[in-house]
Amino acid sequence: MKIEIEFFTYxxxxxxxxxxxxVDALVAKDNNGLxxxxxxxxxxxxxxxxxxxxxxxxxxxxxxxxxxxxxxxxFSNAIIEEKIDKKLSSYLFITISSTKIEENGIxxxxxxxxxxxxxxxxxxxxxxFDEDSxxxxxxxxxxxxxxxxxxxxxxxxLGRCExxxxxxxxx
Numbered sequence: 811m812k813i814e815i816e817f818f819t820y821x822x823x824x825x826x827x828x829x830x831x832x833v834d835a836l837v838a839k840d841n842n843g844l845x846x847x848x849x850x851x852x853x854x855x856x857x858x859x860x861x862x863x864x865x866x867x868x869x870x871x872x873x874x875x876x877x878x879x880x881x882x883x884x885f886s887n888a889i890i891e892e893k894i895d896k897k898l899s900s901y902l903f904i905t906i907s908s909t910k911i912e913e914n915g916i917x918x919x920x921x922x923x924x925x926x927x928x929x930x931x932x933x934x935x936x937x938x939f940d941e942d943s944x945x946x947x948x949x950x951x952x953x954x955x956x957x958x959x960x961x962x963x964x965x966x967x968l969g970r971c972e973x974x975x976x977x978x979x980x981x
Contacts, residue, residue: 811937811947812977813954815847815888820904820927821969822962823847835962840889843899845928847960849885852935856885856973857958860953868949871942882943883950883976888935902929910964927968934976951975 823845824835837845857873859934874881894902906927937950954973961969 811939811950811975813888813935813937814932814974814976815852815971816932816974817928817930817960817969817971819930819968819970820906821930821960822906822925822927823851823960823969824962835860837926837928840887842896844890844894845902846890846931847888847933847935849887849935851960852882852888853883853885855955855957856950859956860949862956863949865949868894868920868946872939872946872950883896883946884936884938886936886938888933891934892924895923902931904929908966917981925962938977966979 822835823838832909838848840846852872857869860869860873863869869875870881872881872883904927905920905924907924909922912918937954939947939950957973959969960971963969
């Protein structure tokens with residue numbers, strides 16, 4: 811199945827790298843410098859929602875269990891499908907700064923943090939099922955529809971999104 815992830819606010823799905831003196835956390839980018847969401851990040855957010863469905867067979871089969879690490883469903887990276895001119899790709903990113911403020915109203919020394927974030931946009935990914943897990947497609951749809959935020963600083967307003975089914979993976 812093919813899914814669309816539409817972001818309504820700035821978002822940050824990290825690469826695990828810092829930008830040196832420029833920013834503390836960089837967004838995951840492909841070889842063309844475009845942002846993407848790693849499949850394992852998508853899998854983790856959907857699994858979190860799937861656990862609220864209280865169906866351990868679905869969770870263990872599709873996402874994996876402690877005994878069998880890998881699930882039977884494959885989650886691709888979410889990518890931008892539109893072609894973007896490399897000169898314009900820098901406009902997809904912003905830097906967000908934050909600091910801890912002490913009770914006296916002054917910023918705490920050394921608390922300034924800056925992260926790279928991406929402007930609101932749409933990305934596309936696929937979820938593939940094997941023969942055993944195919945029976946859980948409707949449960950997967952129910953789970954991913956519950957995902958409302960994705961990435962870093964979700965509790966601070968970043969990453970508000972909606973995941974929708976847009977077709978079969980072979981479309």
